[in-house]
Amino acid sequence: MSGNTFGTLFAVTNFGESHGPAIGCVIDGCPPGMPLCEADIQADLDRRRPGTSRHVTQRAEPDAVEILSGVYEGVTTGTPIALLIRNTDQRSKDYGDIAQRFRPGHADYTYWHKYGVRDPRGGGRSSARLTAPTVAAGAVARKWLAAQFGTQVRACMSQLGELEIGFESWDHVAQNPFFAPVADVQRFEDYMDALRKAGDSCGARIRVQATGVPVGWGEPIYDKLDADIAWAMMGLNAVKGVEIGAGFASAAQRGTVHGDSLSPDGFRSNNAGGILGGISSGQDIEAQIAIKPTSSILSPRESIDTAGQSVQVSTRGRHDPCVGIRAAPIAEALLALVLIDHALRHRAQCGDVRQAVAPISAAVR
Structure with missing residues (x-):
């Protein structure tokens, strides 16, 4: 299986399966001399890990990260950094019923046809569990970016199922299990409780922003910064759409509105999402992603088995009714x-x- 390495100079190779002994990544190209310890990484992993509320999977994984190489006396050496996260709460028996059946909307069918074999336990390599090493590597990247340029990256939920979420303050995001930028999340609690009782799932929309990005990052043709952001976000499990700046709303805008006017005091707007011609403009990078409903649900659905026979599939086990909550x-x-x-x-x-x-x-004036 190829396609497990992300990046050119800061390259991250992801490994492991959902129910294997461990998952992790190797980071090649991290600059030397940066102070780094497990605590720098663990904080972000704790925000992503399962079991943090009743609205996400109850798989009880501590997601404790171990640094195996690339750090000496608390400082990065410039050599590959190996990060390991052990799986401790696998329950593989939950997947016995689907070993020979394909879950609608899941990667079971395509994996089986491509490789001739698949790991049905939690989806194996296709599981969202494999996003934990990505978060670990991202924590290393975030620390270097903040130290070098003051760059800060943050995200929040802007829609849960049919429920639009207005923006009040970034300060609210860490105060609720939905990463919602609002103070009152009771309607989201009620919505998710009803969804779980119905044996169904829903999608979500996530806004992600980077501040303090200098002018000039990105290439003008094939390696545009916005193209690489879209490529990266589409690599996240269940993502079906990516918007940069005004995104699809650009189709209804006039040129007199969409083009971000410049003045000696700054840009007048940010419809471009902080990227012009594939190169960062110095404005905030703004993107949104659309996440589909979770494929593993209790409600029975039509499918086929490995013999091509018609079957009903109902997925039991511990699953996120909305994978967007931890996205x-x-x-x-x-x-x-x-x-x-x-x-x-x-x-x-x-x-x-x-x-x-x-x-x-x-600044937008």
Whole structure:
């Protein structure tokens, strides 16, 4: 199986299966000299891990990260950093009924046809469990970006199923299990309780933002910054759509509105989402992702088995009725990984470029 490595200069190779002994990643290209310990990574893993509320899977994984290499006396050495997260709460018997059946909407059918074999336990390699190493690698990237440029990456939920979520404050995001930027989340609690009782699932929309991104990151043709962000976000399990800036709303805008006017005091708007011609403009990077409903649900659905016979599939076990609830830390990690890779590539190619005019303010006036 190929396609498990992310990035060019900051390259992350992800390994493991949902019900194997461990999952993890190897980071190649992290700059040397950065203080790093498990606690720097664990904080982000704790935000993503299962079992944190009744609205997510109750698989009780501590997701304790171990640094196996690449750090000496508390500092990165520039050599590969190996991160290991042990699986401790597998319950493989829950998947015995679907070993020969394909769950609608899941990767079972395509994996079986592509490889001739599949691991049905929790989806094996296709499980969202494999996002934990991504979050771990993203935590390393976030620390370097913050130290070098003051870059901050954050995400919140902007829609849960049919429920739109208005924006009140980033301060609310850490105060509720939905990563919602609002103070009152009771209607989301009630919605999820009803959904679980019905044996169904729902999708979600996540907003992800990066502040403090300098001008100039990204390439003009095939490696555009926004293209790489979209590519990264589409690599997240269950993502079916990505928007940069105004996104699909751009189709209804006029050119007199969409183009972000510039002035000596800064940009007048940010419909471009902080990226012009594939290169960062110095404004906030803004993206949104659409996440489909969870495929593993209790409600029976029509499918076929490995012999091509018609069957009914009802998935038991511990599953997220909305995988979008835990997606905010993963989206943050993916954006951080794209940004650090482009930061290092920009430094390698254009680190000695000097402009006669300083960049304008990134603030939207």
